[in-house]
Amino acid sequence: MGNWCIPTEAQRLPTADELAADDFIAYQGKSLRLELDGSIPLDNPVLDGVRSHVFTYGHRNMQGIDFAPDGTLYASEQGPKTDDEVNILVPGGNYGWPHIAGFRDDRAYQYARWKDATTPCAQLQFSDIVIDPSVPVEDETSWTEPFNAPLATLFTVPNDWDFADPTCKGIDFICWPTVAASSIEAYMPKVSPIPGWDNSLLVTTLKRGSIYRLPLTPDGAHLRGPIERYFQSENRFRDTAVSPDGRSIYVATDTGGLAEALSGGTTTTLQNPGAILVFTYEGGANEAVTPKDATTRRTGSPDMAPAPVQSAGLAVHYTAEQAGRGSTLYAANCVSCHGPNLVGANHGTPLSGAYFADKWAGRSVDRLFQGMRDSMPPSRPATLSDQEYIDLVAYILSVNGAKAGAVALATETDQLDLMVIETSGKEE
Numbered sequence: 001m002g003n004w005c006i007p008t009e010a011q012r013l014p015t016a017d018e019l020a021a022d023d024f025i026a027y028q029g030k031s032l033r034l035e036l037d038g039s040i041p042l043d044n045p046v047l048d049g050v051r052s053h054v055f056t057y058g059h060r061n062m063q064g065i066d067f068a069p070d071g072t073l074y075a076s077e078q079g080p081k082t083d084d085e086v087n088i089l090v091p092g093g094n095y096g097w098p099h100i101a102g103f104r105d106d107r108a109y110q111y112a113r114w115k116d117a118t119t120p121c122a123q124l125q126f127s128d129i130v131i132d133p134s135v136p137v138e139d140e141t142s143w144t145e146p147f148n149a150p151l152a153t154l155f156t157v158p159n160d161w162d163f164a165d166p167t168c169k170g171i172d173f174i175c176w177p178t179v180a181a182s183s184i185e186a187y188m189p190k191v192s193p194i195p196g197w198d199n200s201l202l203v204t205t206l207k208r209g210s211i212y213r214l215p216l217t218p219d220g221a222h223l224r225g226p227i228e229r230y231f232q233s234e235n236r237f238r239d240t241a242v243s244p245d246g247r248s249i250y251v252a253t254d255t256g257g258l259a260e261a262l263s264g265g266t267t268t269t270l271q272n273p274g275a276i277l278v279f280t281y282e283g284g285a286n287e288a289v290t291p292k293d294a295t296t297r298r299t300g301s302p303d304m305a306p307a308p309v310q311s312a313g314l315a316v317h318y319t320a321e322q323a324g325r326g327s328t329l330y331a332a333n334c335v336s337c338h339g340p341n342l343v344g345a346n347h348g349t350p351l352s353g354a355y356f357a358d359k360w361a362g363r364s365v366d367r368l369f370q371g372m373r374d375s376m377p378p379s380r381p382a383t384l385s386d387q388e389y390i391d392l393v394a395y396i397l398s399v400n401g402a403k404a405g406a407v408a409l410a411t412e413t414d415q416l417d418l419m420v421i422e423t424s425g426k427e428e
């Protein structure tokens with residue numbers, strides 16, 4: 001917790017003293033260029049009087065890199081809520097983070113210096129949406145250093161954009177304009193078999209289960225048309241490779257995680273978890289441009305929640321002390337994925353609010369207890385005691401509006417089966 005209180009090092013350049021001491025703290029937020037033996041190439045850029053492994057700086061979260069046949073170096077990078085970037089990396093270039101996300105356009109991004117807040121940062125509750133008034137804020141245009149603008153952004157939006165889209169039921173980041181750009185591939189086969197695709201960049205997306213194609217001008221330095229989206233699916237696309245004949249595009253998918261559902265909103269049931277998909281173009285030189293999906297779909301992991309129970313036998317009960325123990329266990333074992341106060345985060349679903357209510361209201365406490373015990377935390381399920389899992393259930397029920405009482409929730413399955421989850425989570 002509390003990463004927002006830690007300074008961003010993306011603009012800080014390594015000093016000669018740091019290098020002499022093998023201190024690489026300033027390598028964060030940089031691209032590095034190394035000799036194969038790990039030494040510093042003699043033609044690396046000299047930045048602030050120092051030659052280091054640093055090739056470019058001012059980056060937020062680079063994910064993909066690829067050379068075009070002419071040696072141009074393209075890189076994809078994830079932005080905050082807007083402005084994933086595609087950049088051309090040139091020696092010594094400054095790509096602007098954290099002063100700038102995307103273009104220097106003052107659109108839907110300001111640099112909020114949480115660590116410099118007049119209220120001590122650790123006392124602040126971080127929010128992606130609302131910047132605390134005690135946090136100093138900078139417009140992009142107030143930073144006037146030389147800046148290497150991106151070739152393109154995915155995507156930039158106006159300042160009045162609503163970043164809390166109810167379609168995503170509290171998993172806001174899935175609905176944000178960023179696509180979670182992962183790999184980048186220069187699609188520049190010697191002969192392009194796919195009409196219109198020659199001289200394009202292919203960028204995979206983690207949260208939108210598709211490939212974005214960026215058509216380039218002949219010099220490779222600008223877009224020559226709109227960015228197109230292909231192969232939409234409920235997956236997280238991690239990386240691509242293109243066959244030598246340019247006809248097939250291979251895609252590696254993640255084994256799990258959150259993604260955009262085909263109908264909008266979010267899903268955790270991926271269509272092709274941990275798979276290599278192949279998309280092969282089967283048309284002739286003048287035929288339609290969309291390659292066919294050559295994959296067989298298989299269903300994702302089984303859903304933890306079964307059909308709603310028919311009749312309630314027993315009122316839900318737990319003690320405040322028990323929920324308190326659950327809260328402590330949650331902080332130690334679950335908060336990294338499910339977020340503070342059960343609101344959800346990048347690696348886990350919300351366990352409160354509308355998303356949780358949709359899935360769990362009307363279902364039995366026993367299913368929640370057993371499902372959780374048998375699958376959470378994902379790396380080591382069933383490693384807590386039954387008592388600990390039931391305390392966690394009590395905590396989850398308390399956050400979702402159930403009232404504490406004098407009788408503790410026990411681990412007896414036949415009783416839990418008669419209790420129906422009710423939530424005060426707001427419906428849309």
Ligand code: HEC
Pocket residue numbers: 257268269301304305330333334335336337338347348349350351359368372376377378379392
């Ligand atoms: C590494 C990340 C991670 C950790 C740690 C983790 N979870 Fe999860 N949890 C997930 C993901 C991802 C899902 C969604 C799985 C799915 O729907 O297939 C999930 C689902 C759940 C669900 C079902 C929610 C739903 O949407 O149906 C519950 C309940 C749950 N977790 C509780 C816990 C508890 C309690 C802990 C701590 C003991 C915990 N989790 C730790 C990632 C995590």
